[in-house]
Amino acid sequence: MAGTNAGLHAVRREDWSETPGEWHGEVQGFGGEVSLIFVRAEPGKGPRLHSHPYPETFIVRAGRALYTIDEREIEAGPGEILVVPAGVPHKFRSLGPDTLESIDIHASEHFVTDWME
Template sequence: MIDRSDGRDDGEQWTLNYQRLPGRAGISIILESTTQASEGPRLHQHPYAETFVIRRGSATFTIGADTVEGRAGQVLVVPADTPHRFTTGPQGYEAVHVHANPEFVTTWLA
């Protein structure tokens, strides 16, 4: 078990990154929750797939040449080596980002 580093237990307003998970999980994850609109990372890519499990709100994703609206209850998968970014929607966004690698490997493109 891994506890939240800031001591909160309400699941709100956080972004935490977890690498080298116990039990040789073989993945790394980002837990993200914000009520803010228009937030998100700049264009980047990974040499492995990244899966977004959207739990609340929405975000506009750019995945390669495509733009899609991801919303609560959806799962988006970005293939390896595909440039991507997202911007949170008007009601914010909560998601689990699963990186198919035990450590984050990111190439920033913008």
């Protein structure tokens, strides 16, 4: 591509969604620079404590979650954005009653996770 489309990267939902029509899946190496996780977590669910050697950004689309970032707990809902610095332990749990939907942006061309629990 040339002109205004140079460097453009696009992916269709059917290419990342693990279940057609649902907000759940992942893309690694998007644009060669970031990886994305499209989270769909039922109330009470979420990943255990972990860290990454790069920053991770959470954008909440729907539902609510309790994020534990290092020693701090933050409740976030639709439209809220959190950024976890590189190397900082974190986890989250969907609070309900609605299903959590978020976009988790990893500042890396592939996922690197250090699981702590």
